[in-house]
Amino acid sequence: MKILINSLFFGLLFFCSFSQQENNSSNQIPEKQMPSSIIDSHTLSNYKDISIEHSHLNLSVDFESKLLYGSVTHTINNPTKDSVFILDTKYLSIESVSDQDGNKLDFSYGEKDDLLGDPLMVSINAKTKKVTIKYSTTTQSEALDWLNAEQTAGKEFPFMYTQGQSIFTRSWIPIQDTPGLRITYSADITVPNGMLPVMSAANPQIKNNSNTYSFEMNQPIPPYLIALAVGNLEFKKIDNRTGVYAEPNMLESSVAEFTDMGKMVDAAEELYGKYDWERFDVIVLPPSFPFGGMENPRLTFATPTIIAGDRSLVSLIAHELAHSWSGNLVTNATWNDFWLNEGFTVYFERRIMEALYGKDYTEMLALLGYQDLQEELVTLDPKMQTLKLKMKGMHPDDAMSDIAYEKGYFLLRMIENNVGREAMDSFLKKYFNDHKFQTIVTEEFLAYLEANLIKGKRELLKIDEWVYQPGLPDNCPVIECKRFINVESAIDDFMLTNTIAKLNTTEWSTHEWIHFVKNLPDSVNSNQMMLLDNAFNLSSSGNSEILAVWFERSIVSNYRTAFPFMKEFLVRVGRRKFLQPIYESLAKTEEHKAWAKDVYKEARSNYHYVSFNTIDKILE
Numbered sequence: 001m002k003i004l005i006n007s008l009f010f011g012l013l014f015f016c017s018f019s020q021q022e023n024n025s026s027n028q029i030p031e032k033q034m035p036s037s038i039i040d041s042h043t044l045s046n047y048k049d050i051s052i053e054h055s056h057l058n059l060s061v062d063f064e065s066k067l068l069y070g071s072v073t074h075t076i077n078n079p080t081k082d083s084v085f086i087l088d089t090k091y092l093s094i095e096s097v098s099d100q101d102g103n104k105l106d107f108s109y110g111e112k113d114d115l116l117g118d119p120l121m122v123s124i125n126a127k128t129k130k131v132t133i134k135y136s137t138t139t140q141s142e143a144l145d146w147l148n149a150e151q152t153a154g155k156e157f158p159f160m161y162t163q164g165q166s167i168f169t170r171s172w173i174p175i176q177d178t179p180g181l182r183i184t185y186s187a188d189i190t191v192p193n194g195m196l197p198v199m200s201a202a203n204p205q206i207k208n209n210s211n212t213y214s215f216e217m218n219q220p221i222p223p224y225l226i227a228l229a230v231g232n233l234e235f236k237k238i239d240n241r242t243g244v245y246a247e248p249n250m251l252e253s254s255v256a257e258f259t260d261m262g263k264m265v266d267a268a269e270e271l272y273g274k275y276d277w278e279r280f281d282v283i284v285l286p287p288s289f290p291f292g293g294m295e296n297p298r299l300t301f302a303t304p305t306i307i308a309g310d311r312s313l314v315s316l317i318a319h320e321l322a323h324s325w326s327g328n329l330v331t332n333a334t335w336n337d338f339w340l341n342e343g344f345t346v347y348f349e350r351r352i353m354e355a356l357y358g359k360d361y362t363e364m365l366a367l368l369g370y371q372d373l374q375e376e377l378v379t380l381d382p383k384m385q386t387l388k389l390k391m392k393g394m395h396p397d398d399a400m401s402d403i404a405y406e407k408g409y410f411l412l413r414m415i416e417n418n419v420g421r422e423a424m425d426s427f428l429k430k431y432f433n434d435h436k437f438q439t440i441v442t443e444e445f446l447a448y449l450e451a452n453l454i455k456g457k458r459e460l461l462k463i464d465e466w467v468y469q470p471g472l473p474d475n476c477p478v479i480e481c482k483r484f485i486n487v488e489s490a491i492d493d494f495m496l497t498n499t500i501a502k503l504n505t506t507e508w509s510t511h512e513w514i515h516f517v518k519n520l521p522d523s524v525n526s527n528q529m530m531l532l533d534n535a536f537n538l539s540s541s542g543n544s545e546i547l548a549v550w551f552e553r554s555i556v557s558n559y560r561t562a563f564p565f566m567k568e569f570l571v572r573v574g575r576r577k578f579l580q581p582i583y584e585s586l587a588k589t590e591e592h593k594a595w596a597k598d599v600y601k602e603a604r605s606n607y608h609y610v611s612f613n614t615i616d617k618i619l620e
């Protein structure tokens, strides 16, 4: 009731004072409140005028009702003494708002936006330094995944984790949810007996008796990097600054898989300067995690599907580590500049991989990336093929295509080819150093690039075509990869002779297998699939990347033997990168679509919002 009165009263106040300025249609922030030229269109907050400096969370984790409840206290900076502090919220239940002295503050909601949520408007005055919001999440909160014990590795304790990127933090914390802002944070998190919470902050390594744990992140980060996971977790170190958190029965295999993590950090530092975040740990989440990895500072969140037993998928760790520079130290100021996070990170990732495992190995990764990009360009809307995006009104997660990642990578590689590696490396080192703990937009980067590396060659290198035009410019580097040439002739032999007798696969890595399966022609029939399956056990491969391409291929060839294995995979694994192409391929024929819908009935509850939201649309 209090909330209702508040909203009526304050809603009216807000409407009266700002309505005449409401001329920038799609978000309700009056222009006056956006003085700077760089505007993030995915926040409804007034972070340019009043900004959060520090947030303190005090939350309890309730697994029974699947809610977080408690409070957040924001310390704010309000130089122009504005009287309305606007925060992003989505699917939160706000109980009360007060200042540093405990005085109640009026609050109301602005106009709801289906994508961006409900802006929370808090009435403050010149003396307001801190704003405490008592709240709880709801069962709709998009950031949160709550898993029953049966959905975990140990089957004994439940599990929960958050996913903030890109605009989900607002569904578990009322905050100014924009990558254009950097804040420090601290937290007190209370969990049930026997469970350990970990965050993108300084973390405990063992459980305590009080069940409340304190966290501190004293380096300023964008709100999308605030993260929490709670489970029956244990920690094991790899070396002095790296280690793994996982459920006990996953810990040994995870540590064995990630044993090179320390060396990766060393190699990364060697390339582009000091690792600035103290520790680099990884938490292995349950298989519902919708991404391969998420670069939460100090604690990368990772899918268990990279634990292949042979360390063949650890480039993902190199990728998330690289984000400690590109993304976490230097952050895209808006989601339209997402390629500055991901393109740089893929480039950096491959440089780390090259340092550890050599050029031949890394060229396989680059060529697989190139082929994915080529494939994507065939179907992707040209408007989404530019590095700089215009995503107003769209969900920023839709930018997660190979454009930001691979086109971004190839732009940097093209520049490297042109200026030489030495100049490239000193440029990147300086770039990270000059912009650390800052945010940046594409135009700023281009000006910096021109001034510091490619002086006068912007046109010659077709930089603007790369950034602002769809497709791939004709100066895109060509990758030659000896190891894949062998694979391609193996495919030809197989198709010609219809036997596996001549296939010499003993030396093949995971990447050669992926290349092989992906490049089998569409005319492969189910008998030929059977032949390959019997010889190489592909349907029951322990490698998730091989499985995923094999299943896609099995759908095209209608190779039914693989379907029960595919079902098991779809029910267990929630990683969108695997699910999306498989479901899309299944949705192409009525028969397969009916099968997919059946599987999905069972699988959907094992997926995070990010994944089920995508799959819902495919199977609609």
Ligand code: BES
Residues within 6 Å of the ligand: 165, 166, 290, 291, 292, 293, 294, 295, 315, 316, 319, 320, 323, 342, 397, 400, 405, 577
């Ligand atoms: N930061 C991304 C994940 C992300 C992107 C989450 C956009 C939400 C919106 C992460 O670093 C990433 O790129 N993960 C990739 C792995 C990588 C090796 C390409 C993934 O999850 O597949």
Ligand code: ZN
Residues within 6 Å of the ligand: 319, 323, 341, 342, 345
């Ligand atoms: Zn990434």
